Amino acid sequence: MSSDRFLAHTAIGDFLEGLVQTGYTVYCPQKEPGVRQSVIFAPWQKGLPISLEKATVAPKHLVLPQSEVLFRYSKHKESAEPAKQSLTLDANEIFTPTLLFASRPCDARGFAILDRPFLQGLFRDPYYARRREALCVVSLTCPSGCATCFCHWTGAGPSSPEGSDILMTEIAEGFVLQGITDKGKELLLASKLPEAGEKSQEATKARKAAWQSLSPVQDLSTAPQKLAEIFADQAFWSQATQACLACGACTYLCPTCYCFNITDESLDGENEQGVRLRSWDTCMAKQFTEEASGHNPRPDKAQRMRNRISHKFSSYPENWGSFSCSGCGRCVTHCPVGLDIREIVLKAIHAKTAQQNEKETS
Amino acid sequence: MPALANNELRIVGFLCNWCSYGGADTAGVARASQPTDLRIIRVPCSGRVDPLFVLKALLNGADGVLVSGCHPRDCHYGTGNFYARRRLEVLKRFLPILGIDPARFSYTWVSASEGQRWQKVVSRFTEEIHALGPAPRFEAVEPLAKACSWTQESKGPVSVISPELLEQLKKAIADKLPELDCVLGWQEGRDLLHSVPLFIRSEDDLTKLRCDATCHNNLVRYLPDLKGQKVGIIVRSCEARSVVQLLQEGLISREELVVFALPCQGLLDLPRLEEALGRYQRLEDLTLTETTLRLRVDGQERVFQTADFRQSRCEQCPGELPAIADQSFGDFSGQTASQTLPPELAFLDSLNLQERMGFWRACMERCILCHACRNSCPMCVCRDQCIAESREPHWQSAEASVKEKFFFQIIHALHLAGRCTGCGECQANCPVGLPIFALRAHLNRIVSELFDGYQAGCDPKAVPPLLTYSQEEAHIHERSWE
Numbered sequence: 001m002s003s004d005r006f007l008a009h010t011a012i013g014d015f016l017e018g019l020v021q022t023g024y025t026v027y028c029p030q031k032e033p034g035v036r037q038s039v040i041f042a043p044w045q046k047g048l049p050i051s052l053e054k055a056t057v058a059p060k061h062l063v064l065p066q067s068e069v070l071f072r073y074s075k076h077k078e079s080a081e082p083a084k085q086s087l088t089l090d091a092n093e094i095f096t097p098t099l100l101f102a103s104r105p106c107d108a109r110g111f112a113i114l115d116r117p118f119l120q121g122l123f124r125d126p127y128y129a130r131r132r133e134a135l136c137v138v139s140l141t142c143p144s145g146c147a148t149c150f151c152h153w154t155g156a157g158p159s160s161p162e163g164s165d166i167l168m169t170e171i172a173e174g175f176v177l178q179g180i181t182d183k184g185k186e187l188l189l190a191s192k193l194p195e196a197g198e199k200s201q202e203a204t205k206a207r208k209a210a211w212q213s214l215s216p217v218q219d220l221s222t223a224p225q226k227l228a229e230i231f232a233d234q235a236f237w238s239q240a241t242q243a244c245l246a247c248g249a250c251t252y253l254c255p256t257c258y259c260f261n262i263t264d265e266s267l268d269g270e271n272e273q274g275v276r277l278r279s280w281d282t283c284m285a286k287q288f289t290e291e292a293s294g295h296n297p298r299p300d301k302a303q304r305m306r307n308r309i310s311h312k313f314s315s316y317p318e319n320w321g322s323f324s325c326s327g328c329g330r331c332v333t334h335c336p337v338g339l340d341i342r343e344i345v346l347k348a349i350h351a352k353t354a355q356q357n358e359k360e361t362s
Numbered sequence: 363m364p365a366l367a368n369n370e371l372r373i374v375g376f377l378c379n380w381c382s383y384g385g386a387d388t389a390g391v392a393r394a395s396q397p398t399d400l401r402i403i404r405v406p407c408s409g410r411v412d413p414l415f416v417l418k419a420l421l422n423g424a425d426g427v428l429v430s431g432c433h434p435r436d437c438h439y440g441t442g443n444f445y446a447r448r449r450l451e452v453l454k455r456f457l458p459i460l461g462i463d464p465a466r467f468s469y470t471w472v473s474a475s476e477g478q479r480w481q482k483v484v485s486r487f488t489e490e491i492h493a494l495g496p497a498p499r500f501e502a503v504e505p506l507a508k509a510c511s512w513t514q515e516s517k518g519p520v521s522v523i524s525p526e527l528l529e530q531l532k533k534a535i536a537d538k539l540p541e542l543d544c545v546l547g548w549q550e551g552r553d554l555l556h557s558v559p560l561f562i563r564s565e566d567d568l569t570k571l572r573c574d575a576t577c578h579n580n581l582v583r584y585l586p587d588l589k590g591q592k593v594g595i596i597v598r599s600c601e602a603r604s605v606v607q608l609l610q611e612g613l614i615s616r617e618e619l620v621v622f623a624l625p626c627q628g629l630l631d632l633p634r635l636e637e638a639l640g641r642y643q644r645l646e647d648l649t650l651t652e653t654t655l656r657l658r659v660d661g662q663e664r665v666f667q668t669a670d671f672r673q674s675r676c677e678q679c680p681g682e683l684p685a686i687a688d689q690s691f692g693d694f695s696g697q698t699a700s701q702t703l704p705p706e707l708a709f710l711d712s713l714n715l716q717e718r719m720g721f722w723r724a725c726m727e728r729c730i731l732c733h734a735c736r737n738s739c740p741m742c743v744c745r746d747q748c749i750a751e752s753r754e755p756h757w758q759s760a761e762a763s764v765k766e767k768f769f770f771q772i773i774h775a776l777h778l779a780g781r782c783t784g785c786g787e788c789q790a791n792c793p794v795g796l797p798i799f800a801l802r803a804h805l806n807r808i809v810s811e812l813f814d815g816y817q818a819g820c821d822p823k824a825v826p827p828l829l830t831y832s833q834e835e836a837h838i839h840e841r842s843w844e
Binding site: 040282343 | 507508512552553556579583633634642644725728730731733734759761762763787790793794796
């Protein structure tokens with residue numbers, strides 16, 4: 001039996017309410033007014049209007065919160081032996097089932113990219129793992145590309161299922177929901193939604209149309225090798241990053257940037273009690289690589305941006321076999337000075353290596 | 363001493379070592395009865411009190427903060443309290459925009475011999491804080507989801523630079539280029555609507571130059587990094603003010619700078635334009651006149667009235683270009699000042715204290731601390747040394763809580779007091795559209811009120827008001843404690 005279900009536009013509220021009743025915390029995109037309208041994933045409550053636009057900030061905070069308490073600590077002096085101090089640790093273990101509604105395939109693919117280092121590497125990160133296991137991802141197929149996104153260059157597309165549990169595609173009166181993983185299929189089978197039946201074909205058509213609307217694809221297959229070759233080309237990186245402001249907008253908006261920092265934060269001013277925090281870090285910051293000696297292997301923005309781009313298009317692919325960029329384009333859209341990662345990667349692919357330059361001059 | 367059992371509030375006092383701390387001691391030795399809510403932190407001088415001390419205390423649970431130093435003209439170090447008086451008065455007037463009752467903060471002067479005066483000050487202040495009750499906690503207030511309206515009346519045109527003028531400018535730059543390391547300008551970015559900074563180092567680069575109303579980046583941001591190089595820069599009114607302010611502070615050197623000035627009627631508000639435009643794939647064509655913006659997007663013609671999408675900050679532009687240009691191009695006579703209140707500030711003015719705190723609380727839930735506001739600010743010159751990221755001293759926790767985020771915004775705003783040239787880049791570059799320019803606009807208003815209409819970056823010879831003092835302040839009327 002097919003698990004494809006149909007969700008009418010008018011039934012979204014009831015569907016989400018049903019999920020809340022079964023114990024899910026549902027996150028969905030909500031429009032926030034401001035100088036610039038932003039779309040933010042926020043917990044859904046009955047009656048809240050939903051936006052189906054692409055979110056301004058990627059939903060990675062659901063598996064990797066901007067800051068999370070790894071554990072609380074408190075130090076105690078023992079009265080019998082005042083020189084001795086004991087330490088109590090208290091880890092936060094509550095992870096509630098969470099459903100992400102109407103993220104985009106590039107957001108979902110971000111989770112798949114994060115899964116590799118956090119779950120499949122040398123260490124399985126228990127905090128990440130529990131959040132990830134508790135998360136159900138319902139992605140909305142993009143109807144078309146946009147001016148800054150480039151998922152198809154990175155090996156995916158507007159209806160890629162990677163990272164999603166359920167893929168939903170908009171058709172005339174609503175959406176066709178298609179179970180991708182067992183978790184997604186079970187959720188759909190247990191729901192009260194009507195079967196999609198013939199509407200599934202309509203959804204297939206819509207997905208095809210979305211793929212056809214995309215701009216011509218660029219071949220990035222040589223990027224890992226080319227980026228490795230020009231790694232030491234200081235002139236290339238200085239030129240490419242001269243406008244960079246070294247803020248962290250690109251890394252914090254990114255669905256695949258996962259670098260973090262771990263700090264102890266005293267709660268009483270004397271560090272007798274405190275929390276160990278894991279929080280987002282950005283490779284654009286000086287402190288990211290600053291060593292205890294004061295030496296900094298990446299003293300300026302050229303090396304920091306080189307790291308960001310090389311990680312996504314060279315070193316991550318070396319380790320995991322795919323780019324760690326889902327092509328969402330948020331870094332391009334929101335860079336204050338319009339630094340375009342697509343342009344830099346293409347430039348790198350076509351850049352001449354030092355050896356080639358030598359040959360030409362000799 | 364009458365203990366206010368279980369009824370105490372948390373009041374923090376920053377007392378100067380030489381006068382007020384002695385005054386409190388005198389009161390104690392004289393066994394003058396005092397309330398016990400005040401916790402004293404001894405500082406070397408009232409001039410040592412960073413306004414951020416006060417705000418950190420208020421955000422972290424203090425119900426009131428009192429700063430007390432030597433009487434003016436009686437400072438142990440000569441002038442510390444003169445500087446303190448200016449900073450603390452600015453601070454007191456800054457608090458309401460954050461939603462904090464200014465009555466929760468006070469500053470005064472008590473000498474070492476004035477035990478009685480100390481008793482009066484501390485009793486009165488404690489009484490007043492008790493009348494206000496416990497302070498609302500930022501992290502506990504109800505978020506207020508309200509938006510400010512951006513539509514304004516009497517909008518002017520936007521800047522269009524004629525091809526002839528652009529050629530003239532290019533020629534002048536080409537002539538100067540051999541003696542310069544680079545010239546800062548703008549070029550087309552990812553599409554015709556999005557301009558980005560251009561670093562002109564060759565004649566080839568020069569062909570990319572663009573100077574119209576889509577060019578919003580404040581290029582002055584790059585100047586401190588280029589110190590030691592001979593640099594040319596294209597300025598309009600807002601960039602010119604930023605250049606002047608950095609010169610006033612000695613952060614860049616005039617000898618290393620060649621300034622090419624252009625007139626400006628106004629810039630386009632890209633974030634609002636993008637919102638109106640919606641999601642698009644290809645921008646095929648753009649035609650811009652002073653009044654109309656014509657775009658061809660995904661095969662469709664879209665027409666916008668530029669007056670509807672002029673940046674609101676252009677309405678407050680003082681118009682006149684500060685006397686800084688080495689070479690000027692075009693006609694500067696059309697630039698006029700309208701001096702309306704920025705819409706984000708007018709909006710905050712319309713809220714009460716509680717609503718303002720709720721408004722910022724809702725904003726901070728969206729802030730991701732990406733620091734695009736700070737890093738695009740031409741006046742944020744600390745670069746990698748920002749106190750927001752320092753672990754020692756530990757100004758900020760790494761916790762991404764609304765309180766920490768708000769404190770970061772306060773750090774940025776307060777470090778711009780008397781320095782902000784109003785370019786609005788902080789706000790324009792916020793990915794989540796927070797109206798943080800309101801904080802700067804309010805500070806600019808305070809500085810103008812207190813210091814005879816001073817506007818940052820308008821006069822290369824002026825000393826920024828918070829870097830100086832006068833013995834008698836014309837507009838600071840300290841409260842009497844009688």
